Amino acid sequence: MAYRETEKMRNRKVEARKRIFQCALECVMEGGFRSAQITHVARAAGVATGTIYRYFDSKEELFAEIFRSATQREVDKVAEALATEGSAVSRLETALRQFAERALRGPTMAWSLIAEPVDPKVEAERLLYRQAYARHFEQAIREGIEEGSIPPQEARQSSTCLVGAIAESLVGPLSPAQAEAEKKADQTNSPDKQQPLVDSIVCFCIQGLTGTGR
Amino acid sequence: MAYRETEKMRNRKVEARKRIFQCALECVMEGGFRSAQITHVARAAGVATGTIYRYFDSKEELFAEIFRSATQREVDKVAEALATEGSAVSRLETALRQFAERALRGPTMAWSLIAEPVDPKVEAERLLYRQAYARHFEQAIREGIEEGSIPPQEARQSSTCLVGAIAESLVGPLSPAQAEAEKKADQTNSPDKQQPLVDSIVCFCIQGLTGTGR
DNA sequence: ACAAAGAATGAACAATGATTCACTTATTTG
DNA sequence: CAAATAAGTGAATCATTGTTCATTCTTTGT
Secondary structure, three states, rough: OOOOHHHHHHHHHHHHHHHHHHHHHHHHHHHOOOOOOHHHHHHHOOOHHHHHHOOHHHHOHHHHHHHHHHHHHHHHHHHHHHHOOOHHHHHHHHHHHHHHHHHHHHHHHHHHOOOOOHHHHHHHHHHHHHHHHHHHHHHHHHHHHHHOOOOOOOOHHHHHHHHHHHHHHHHHEEEEEHHHHHHHOOOOOOOHHHHHHHHHHHHHHHHHHHOOOO | OOOOOHHHHHHHHHHHHHHHHHHHHHHHHOOOOOOOOHHHHHHOOOOOOHHHHHHOOOHHHHHHHHHHHHHHHHHHHHHHHHOOOOOHHHHHHHHHHHHHHHHOOOHHHHHHHHHHOOOOOHHHHHEEEEEEEEOHHHHHHHHHHHHHHOOOOOHHHHHHHHHHHHHHHHHHHOOHHHHHHHHHHHHOHHHHHHHHHHHHHHHHHHHHOOOOOO
16 A cells, blocks of 8 residues: 545645636636636646646536636525515515626626626526526515515516516626727726616616516 | 620629528528538538638628628518507517517527527627617617607617517527427427417516506 | 630648646655 | 655647638630
8 A cells, every 4th residue: 555645635636626716717707718718727727737637527617617606606696685675576676786786896707607608518507597597586576476566477487588688788888898998988887877777777677577666 | 805704704603602691591590600610501502612712701701691681680570560550669569579479480590690609700790789679679669758658768778678688588498408398399389388478578578668568 | 726814622721729648746655 | 765646747639610722624705
């Protein structure tokens, strides 16, 4: 007997995996999935490209995991906002507003998660997560219908419309082209210009649900 | 003097371009942009790959043109539906309904146009065309506001929400995965199952606009 | 028929980037 | 220390596709 994985080694490996993951995430945050190449990630993490394949099966797998982790955070935030006190309508309103505001605050990453062209495996995750958002909204809509604050409707379909409306509304403002234009004009995304955008998205959504609120 | 482009030749070239274009379109209709490779198109059109580059600058250019042509048809249909007689609301309703029904009738192509991952140049066209849809809707919304059938609102933002809601609602039903499942179950997309889907999308949208209609 | 000009050809090429693997280095244990 | 085992390395390889271009085939006008 000569070598057996020891605790110290196990920890070191866990650390290495974490570091690779973290660096890959940073690559995406900086330049989107497009520019996140294995070579870059390897360099950033200070390992050889081959090493990455000891920890992840493939590039797609790695970035699917990145996507999942980043998006799950947002889904959780939505779920959280929907789990507070208050009427279903006001909770939905808060959740939508928060989602949009968070996206506009971190536009590069948000764009990557919402609209950037990505590998098929990552795209598959995206579809799944859009459904995840929709399911949370759906639940809240059902509650609203039950408590009478939302008229009876196909909760499933309405929730999908919600997801589509908010995503589409953000695509333009988040797009790299837009970001470029804003960098030239003023300092950064000024919140004062974003407020009305968010307001009108939320208005449309709530009214689509309830028939009131404008 | 020995050769000068003659009428006959000019026509033949126009024909050739059309044939290549048509075959490329058919490739997309069958398998989406993904499977539409230059080699395939060339084979389908009965020409060499090099010939294609006499008629189109690049693959992206060719498929961007395909995309434009196919999407313009849909935009025109929407514009047409919005240009009829009647209140803005009822025209919008018709336009939305027609759009969804057309997409569900040709799901493969619709999916390619709406949601398939595509080359950057084609993606750019897609963004442009989404704006084109939105602008038409926006115009109708303004008219509705003027005539009093739609309450005052940010027409621009609302139109974007419309586009997003309807697109997102269709992504699921149009996706190849879904198509696969339906092929197993029954014959094709049965219109009787689509009706409620379309209805609820349209309901949500109209209510989002007007606050009534459920 | 022949020369000039253009069109068509398709195999070779180029570019991109993920993945592999023969080899090196590090760790553990007797 | 030496044997055993695993982790790490990174240049080479592979795979995929779009694009080019030297060559061949067609058309046209004299």
